[in-house]
Amino acid sequence: MSVERLRVLRELADRGTVAAVAAALSMTPSAVSQQLKALAREAGVPLLEPDGRRVRLTDAGRALVVRADEVLAAVERAAAEMASYRGSARGQVRVALFPSGAALLLPHVLTELAASGVEVVARDEDVPPSEVPRLLADYDVVLTHRDERSPSVGGARVSSRVLMREPIDVVVGPGHRFARNATVMPAELADETWISVRGGFPVDDVLRSIATVTGVQPRIAQRLNDFTVIEALVADGYGIALMPHYAVRHPDLLMLRLTGVRAARLYDLATRPHAEKRPAVAAVLAAFQTAARKVTDESD
Incomplete structure (x- = not known):
């Protein structure tokens, strides 16, 4: 069933008339009626019945409104949660690292993110760069390494950035x-x-x-x-x-x-294209950059 049609049904239960629903949702009364009829076809039972010059909910209609409340509440909670992800860096980020790179950088990364709300779940994966696309099926970020003369692992489905030499x-x-x-x-x-x-x-x-x-x-x-x-x-x-x-x-x-x-050797950070638009992933990438600067500055 259409979530938007469930919303129209709930508005009718709350406001009582098609005209009021139309005004609240910036629709025409005809459009509201069409949405309600389409929802009844999806439900397979009548949802409305005549009540003088108006309409009212049938028993099935009232039962569906209860479910519509649950569905719409879940959608609103999901939207709110996604908004929080867009607005702040939080959540779990799965990271694969080759062992020597993990030993060098991971402690700095975890320290950098300690109070950020971002949880890094790290696993060691000692595979050649050619295996990075396979790893990205299970990880959000992959730290890999390659000879500095070798080509980047980046491509149509892999975004890669050089972290350090x-x-x-x-x-x-x-x-x-x-x-x-x-x-x-x-x-x-x-x-x-x-x-x-x-x-x-x-x-x-x-x-x-x-x-x-x-x-x-x-x-x-x-x-x-x-x-x-x-x-x-x-x-x-x-x-x-x-x-x-x-x-x-x-x-x-x-x-x-x-x-x-x-x-x-070059250290590369690989992700799916546009993964950095997720704030938690962007925070992890930034933490790796900070870690790399600390390591190279300390060695100078």
Whole structure:
């Protein structure tokens, strides 16, 4: 049944005449009568009966008015709730993040939003950028990462914005021959044993760039996506690694700037197009921007 026709019926119950309903709703009396007749057809029973020169509600009509009150009250509550969402940032926002990005930024984001009325429900999702459209079926915001030479994940159904840039460094243990170096060139790495990540991630993209420059395929001993494990193996001398600058936590490791190739990853925030028009989502995006500024400012 039409909500607007239920509204006309309720107005008739309240005001008593078709003319009064027409005046209240800025309609003609003929239009009001047509709406009531259409509602009766939808209901499948007579809703009105003659009462002298007027009409009155039948028993079925009065019963339907009670239900109309319930329906219209629910619609009005929904409209009020939506108005509150438009006017202020509140509600739940589902966020997917890759693990090292979550460790770096999520605490700042949650602190920023602590008193805002926005609830962030975060999950770690360690997938290549190509999987972002799939993630957006379940999440409002996806934090992803890519090699800085790779194209954006944005498209017809994905809106993407660059959040920050993070250098990717060569990481060595304290006993390594490069331990006293500040920088290293690709040619110097040709004979090294690597602890790397699975294919499709920015660190692996940089390692392939090194291979292109040197003409030597890297000798990869292990492929692991947990940077904590990678750090432990490098610290114990099982190889060297490429790691994002802000992800290095092990106190014994040394970071060397890689020169001669572009070595960095970009953090992207992905949403459905126009998702930022929802105030809660806009607040989460802004919180990520603030978090990224804090992280990069602290490292300068």
